[in-house]
Amino acid sequence: MSNTQMIEKYRTHFLREVEANVEEGEWVKMCMQCGVCSGSCPLGKHWAHPPQEIFMMIRAGKREEVLTSDSMWMCTSCYNCIVRCPRELPITHIMHGLAHYAKRLGLVPENQPTAKFAQLFWDNLMKKGRVNELKLGLSLYFMNGFAEGVKTSLARRKLGMNMVKTGRMNPMEILGGHGVKDLSGFKKAIQKAQELEDARIAKQGA
């Protein structure tokens, strides 16, 4: 379903929308607003809304602010919040669930670096069934244009050389690179997974 359909469907019940459509979303109502997750997030000061605030915003029906926020994209999966939450909310997973849901609805903030990287990673993986580190690295460096890319590549060349030396990266990968043995099997598996996921989403959204 599209963003407008979802708005129509849930109207003022954003919490219900989250519960039905976001992975682990049914946990949001369990939050008691103690604040320990927000205080525990090592990146917390760099983003707009710490988890506890996001959970309050969901309950307050601030749909637009939540789904277009870049907060959940900033989660590094350090799990500090999860281990400390007195109510055992799977906070990290909810953050990823929200990011995923925003992506499905096309509400990701433009040029959000984590979202961009995730897309590059996915596209790279889908080509050969394996991640080509050299190409992924390069596309990441050139993500913000050619000039930026050259600059970043020069700045990071030592890291690249060390990776080559220790066998962590193969320069020959630039010529196509290695893949999984059964590429069409891999693609079929992914396609099947996608179908299952779509069916799950369709059922939940219904």
Added chain:
Amino acid sequence: MTEVVATNETILVVGGGISGLTAALEAAETGKQVVLVEKRPYLGGRVSQLYKYFPKLCFPTCGLEIHQRRAKTNPNLRILTMAEVTDLKGEAGKYTATVKLKPRYVNENCTACGDCAKAVEAEFEDEYNYGLGKRKGAYLPYRMAHPAQYVLDPRILGTEDAERAKAACKYNAIDLDMQEETIEFPCGAVIWATGWRPYDAAKIQPYGYDRFPNVITSVEFERLADPSGPTGGKLVRPSDGKEAKNIAFIQCAGSRDRNHLLHCSRICCMASLKQCTYVADAWGEEADVSLYYIDIRAIDRFEDFYTKVRAIEQVKFIKSKPASIVQDQDGNPVVHGVDTEGYKRYANTHDLVVLAIGMEPSVDKDSFPVDIVLNREGFIEADPSNGGVFAAGSASDALDVNRAVQHATGAALRAIQVVNGAAGVEG
């Protein structure tokens, strides 16, 4: 050998805290025979370690003194200290209790003159003060201890200190040959009043109780504030003895937390509010108190007390469960977190941090000596299958003294009904 005269009409009370003592006295004063078994060398339990009571800010010693006098003058009450119930067999109306008694090494001749303590050199951590101070190897557990009889620490046995203590006693009260005993006696009903213990603060890893000397618990703070405590009532911090004027209280330390205790300990909000008044009374205008909380649970009649403390200018209320505590180079604890009113990050430096520690049952769930129904937190449930065994006070839930004592009186009534039934008296 310790002799206990008892029948199937005797009521056994396990635990001599304020709840057990109340239940025992209420039953004994109706003419029932009561045996009170207490693990510590003295009665009173944890209230003997409090400085003041909320909400009236009166002294626990006052109520305890009245109880102790009632206990001394009642011929129906038999008190066994340093004793534990290890087994209970039978059914309501006819139980057999097994009790293990530890040797005190001091007999009834003791007049509490204290000559033995003067003679002994070895010192140990003072458990009455939660380890904040030291006591001698021969000691009176605290100034109002009942029975008013000294105790010899078993660790001085076989050392010269033991001989010195014996030689110093003019009343022949020291008996180094006392042995541990196990006795059995009948009883018709049992009141289980073993109370609570503070949750192990070291398990709340981000708060560093085991790493930072200036992070202490609320039970320790009661001892600091008490003029008869280890610092003579001066609010100074453990690391360097510096006056502690800027004090933080952290609520729900261990409670309401699925990683620790599931339940709300119910008294700690009130205990911290009370302790805020200790700080304000000690330092006046110079006091600087921060109370970090999730929500304040000062229920029904306690609301007034909360309003009173809220009005103290030197006390700040910060709505936040702190994320962690670190220590700066001067030994000050620095509290980190987010203020949920406005989502502001803070890193606040204090002289001393007091953790409002949760209450858990004092007897381990997995090693309960009698067959009894416990809830998931380990507190005793009222259940018909408990037969003639009734919980009293904080062994049944996290209760304040008022509620614990009411509950204990109820338990005494239930026990009386059982033994009346056993005696064929109309209940």
